[in-house]
Amino acid sequence: MDMKDRLVAFINVLGIKKSEFARAIEVTQSNVSDWVNRTKPSKPSPPAMARINEMYGLNLNWLITGKDEMFIPGADGKLNLDGKKKNLEELSGNGSVFNYRLNPFENRIVTFPIYGEIAAGEPVKNHDADPMKYIEIPRAYLSDQEKTYCALRVMGDSMSPRISDGDIVVIHESADIHNLNGKICACQTPDGITLKKLQLDEEKKRVLLRPLNQEYDVIVLEEYELETFRILGEMALLFRVV
Incomplete structure (x- = not known):
């Protein structure tokens, strides 16, 4: 079934x-x-x-x-x-993108701090330790414990048209690189944190971070660079502030 x-x-x-x-x-x-x-x-x-x-x-x-x-x-x-x-409305038929109004839901909500920004362009240095703002999400949207999620604000347009500058992404913590192959992930590279589509090149033992915007280049991490590479998690939800 x-x-x-x-x-x-x-x-x-x-x-x-x-x-x-x-x-x-x-x-x-x-x-x-x-x-x-x-x-x-x-x-x-x-x-x-x-x-x-x-x-x-x-x-x-x-x-x-x-x-x-x-x-x-x-x-x-x-x-x-x-x-x-709910004060949450679907945008343009895409079930994973929402207009989010900063009014609290009446019940069954989870509040996440928005810890800085994540690059949808060139990688940026580590996100801030102090939250910029907070976002409230229906608990029903979460498939795991609250502590396994974090929220970041997108900076840049390398993931457009699906993800826009200023959007808020909720990242679900995971480091299983094989299960995340082909998914949009937050990644820690030698140059900082970035949001890209993860692709494994097992033959050449390297990782490719692909933008959705074809005007941007693919970030190629060779085998020797993978020691400092870390996957923070997969994009679980995407919100657009209106």
Whole structure:
């Protein structure tokens, strides 16, 4: 059973039509139809999942991974008419990018300090020890313990158009270089910290840090440079302040 199957099962347990479900979570019926259609790759965006959680008590860990129970403890699937629309809206159809308004959520939030800046351009020296600001994130968006995440502000446009100058990235701590191959990571290079797409060149025993903006060069770290190279973690969430 995958996420589409679990979503169908959840709606069936609720005993409501897809149109009613769509209205309750403030999406279109076609959105819901696409989410459960096996011929389409569409799935609920994190803001939509947060609204399902708020309105019906859906356990997001169950929806995403199939683990735990369908409902969060104490929830019975009845529509929560007091559910509030989150101050987090999806940008341009990209489920991993959000407009973030600096108003606190009412509950179930985690506050992260924004520790300095990370380069989306040339690497910059270590981020500041003191936080610049704070960002509040729904706990449901985190798949691991809070202490394994940190937030940094992006500086530069080497990762555009997906990641823009001034965006906030939430990094999930990980150093497993093989599992992170091909993913966007925060990396400590001999020249400083940078945000790039990680690529392993096992044949030549080197690491490539690729920008998404083709106007920038690939950073090539040869084998002798890898002693001072460290992966801080994978980009887990991306926020855009508005």
